[in-house]
Amino acid sequence: MASKSPMNASRFRLEFWGVRGSYPTPDKTTLGYGGHTSCVEASVGGHHLIFDAGTGIIPLGKKLANGRGGPKHLNLFLSHTHHDHVFGFYFFEPLFRPGNRVCVFGPGSPEKPLHDTLRAAMEPRFFPVKLRDLDANSKYYSLQGGERVELRDSGDLPRVDRAGAEKPENGVTILVKRSKAHPNGVLLYRINYRGKSVVYATDVEQKDGGHRDIIQFIRGADVLIHDAQYLNREYHSATSPRKGWGHTTVELAAEVARKSSVKRLILFHHDPTHDDATITAMEKRAQRIFPGAAAAYEGMKLDLFRSP
Numbered sequence: 001m002a003s004k005s006p007m008n009a010s011r012f013r014l015e016f017w018g019v020r021g022s023y024p025t026p027d028k029t030t031l032g033y034g035g036h037t038s039c040v041e042a043s044v045g046g047h048h049l050i051f052d053a054g055t056g057i058i059p060l061g062k063k064l065a066n067g068r069g070g071p072k073h074l075n076l077f078l079s080h081t082h083h084d085h086v087f088g089f090y091f092f093e094p095l096f097r098p099g100n101r102v103c104v105f106g107p108g109s110p111e112k113p114l115h116d117t118l119r120a121a122m123e124p125r126f127f128p129v130k131l132r133d134l135d136a137n138s139k140y141y142s143l144q145g146g147e148r149v150e151l152r153d154s155g156d157l158p159r160v161d162r163a164g165a166e167k168p169e170n171g172v173t174i175l176v177k178r179s180k181a182h183p184n185g186v187l188l189y190r191i192n193y194r195g196k197s198v199v200y201a202t203d204v205e206q207k208d209g210g211h212r213d214i215i216q217f218i219r220g221a222d223v224l225i226h227d228a229q230y231l232n233r234e235y236h237s238a239t240s241p242r243k244g245w246g247h248t249t250v251e252l253a254a255e256v257a258r259k260s261s262v263k264r265l266i267l268f269h270h271d272p273t274h275d276d277a278t279i280t281a282m283e284k285r286a287q288r289i290f291p292g293a294a295a296a297y298e299g300m301k302l303d304l305f306r307s308p
């Protein structure tokens, strides 16, 4: 949104556009939950946020490009740059529209800026369009964890500070945490607005009892979106154990949610080999441990200012 309108200034809504992990599954046995990879849209306090650019961002981009209103200000937060989280980036229509402004946040350092990582993935050997040919005015923010991103009104660019001495939270702020509990690391995001909070924690492998630092980061969130790719028996399978692959079992995700006193747990990053019946069974398993659990599906909407 180019400017903040009073109508949506008090909103805190989520919509899920891609909930699958690893690769898309356009298979009819998986379409109850959806086949697109990770993408969650958040409309918060008049700002437009998107978490991850899996293939789910492609239909979202079409909706935004064809929607009403003028140029858009979008804020895209990447958890990491594994293919299943960025493949839709190159097909995200708002990037090809002049006048739009897209601020892209993701893992990077002064030596390895985010912009360079995305540019490398768009080399002519891999993709026909170059990053510099995108028409939108894009800004790239390399994050290492421990930052606090503040979204500002009146078209001002977001402000990135080190998190620390907590300031009064009036506007929309996003806290960033880096975890090593995924190959090459991953960023977790906590969005805070008017006393409500959502944590986006995909592609994270919890250990028994949960990682202490992650539990601290997610504690008390109203909504926790958490990796729940495997069943216990798959993770511990004798023939093909999944330990070290960077994902959590549904049982452990539910235990971590209970321990962290979050209000709701959304099971996310469904395994591409799981059909609808398996995911429904996993949801029931999670609910026995943590009643506030629900499996994410494409088209799922949550409103933080309304009771479920």
Ligand SMILES: [Zn+2]
Binding pocket: 021, 022, 082, 084, 085, 203, 269
């Ligand atoms: Zn993934």
Ligand SMILES: [Zn+2]
Binding pocket: 080, 082, 182, 203, 246
């Ligand atoms: Zn990954």
